[in-house]
Amino acid sequence: MQDTPGAQRARKTSRIQMRNRKRILDAALEVFSTHGYRGTTLDQIAEQAGISKPNILYYFDGKEDIHVTLLNHLMDEWLAPLHAVDPDGDPLEEIVGYVRRKLEMARDLPRESRLFANEILQGAPRMAPHLESVLKPLVDDTARLIEAWIAAGKLAPVDPRHLLFSIWATTQHYADFEAQVQVLMGDADAHKGASAHLERMFRRLLEPDPS
Amino acid sequence: MQDTPGAQRARKTSRIQMRNRKRILDAALEVFSTHGYRGTTLDQIAEQAGISKPNILYYFDGKEDIHVTLLNHLMDEWLAPLHAVDPDGDPLEEIVGYVRRKLEMARDLPRESRLFANEILQGAPRMAPHLESVLKPLVDDTARLIEAWIAAGKLAPVDPRHLLFSIWATTQHYADFEAQVQVLMGDADAHKGASAHLERMFRRLLEPDPS
C-alpha cells in the first residue's frame, strides 16, 4: 500500500518531498503565469522543474491540483500588503504606503500577479470559493475602515471599493501588461515613474479638502 | 483549382462569405475572450458559430488566422476613443471624456477588453508588431499633446504615459476583472459608482493648481 504524497496521506513530508514539491510549484508558477492554465502542459512544467512528468504526478494529483495549490498558497502572500494597513496609522500615509507596497510587488513578483490575472480573467473558475471566503471579508473590513477614516474627516470622500479597484488596477498593470508597457516606454525605468505618478495621484485623490 | 477565401484570393466576397466570416469572428471573440488562445478549441468556436469545423477552416487558414484577424480587426475600434481626443478642446474635459468613453467601452465591449488583456498578459505573441506600428505612434502623439497642455498650464504636471496607463488600467479593470468585481460588489451597479469615482480621481489629478 502506497501513501502517495499527492494525496496528502504521507505521515511526514521528507526533505526530498519538500524540495521537489517546491521545485515543481516554482516551475509551475513560471509556466502557468505566462501561458495560462490551458496553455500550460505538464511537459513544460516537467522540463522547467527538471523532473520527469510521471514523477511530478507522484507529488501532485494532476495538473489542476498543482494549479489550485499554487493559487491558494500564494493568496496570503498576495494579500499581505492589505493586511499590513494599520487602522491606527495616519490614513493618507497608510493608503499611500499600501499603494507603494503593491507596486513593489508588481515589480518583484510579476509571476504571481499574472497568475492571478489569468485566473480572474477567465472567470476565476478555480478560485471563486477563495475569493468569497478570504478576499471578500478582508475587503469588507478595509472598506469599513476607510469609511470610518472618511467620516472622521481624515480622507476625502471616496467609494472604498472603487478606491481599492483603482489601486489594484494601476499597480498590477505594470506586471500584467508589461509587454505593452515595454513597447510604449522603451528602456525607461517604468517603476520609478510609476511610483511617483501613483503616489501623486492617490494623494491628490484622498487629501481631505481644508474645511 | 480552388480559390479559398481563407487565403484571401477570392475575387469578391459573396454575401454568404460575409455572413459566415462575421459569424465565425463573433463566435471566436466570445470563446477566445473567455478561455484565451490556447484554452480555445476550434470545436468550441464551431459550436458557438453553428458552423462545422471543416467549414470554419474553409473560411480561415487556421486557429491562429482567426485570432490574428480578430486582434487586428478590433484594434481600430478599441483605439477609437483615443483618436477622438480633440487637441483643440478643453484639456481637462477631453481627458475626462476619454476616461468616460473608455469606461463605457469596458461595460459595452468586455469581450474585446478581455481578448486584448489575454493577449498582452501572455506577452503579446501575436500582436507585438501591431502594438509597435499602430499603438506606439498614437501614444507618442498623445503624449506630446498632453505635454503641450501641461506646458500651457492647462493641466497639472503628470507623466503622460503613466497617465494613460492609469486610465487604461482603471477602466479596463471593470471588464477584465469582472469576476472579482462581482464578488466584491454584489448586485450593486459597478459602472455607475466607477464612473463617478474615476471622473473624480482624474479631475483631482489633472486640475492645474491655481498659481
Place this chain on the structure above:
DNA sequence: TCGTATCTTTACCAAATGGTAAAAAAGCAA
C-alpha cells in the same frame, strides 16, 4: 435548365497531452 464555381459535410489522421502501470533505483533504519 445546364454547367461551373462556391459552399458544406463526412470520414479521417497525426501530433500533443493528461495520465497510468509497473519495474527499477535509491534511501534508510535495524
Place this chain on the structure above:
DNA sequence: TTGCTTTTTTACCATTTGGTAAAGATACGA
C-alpha cells in the same frame, strides 16, 4: 548487509485537437 519504504524511470494508453481529403450539396450566371 538486510529488508522495507520512498522515489524515479520506462513504456504505455486514451482522448483531445488542429487540420485535411474528397465527395456531396447548393447557389448562380448564361
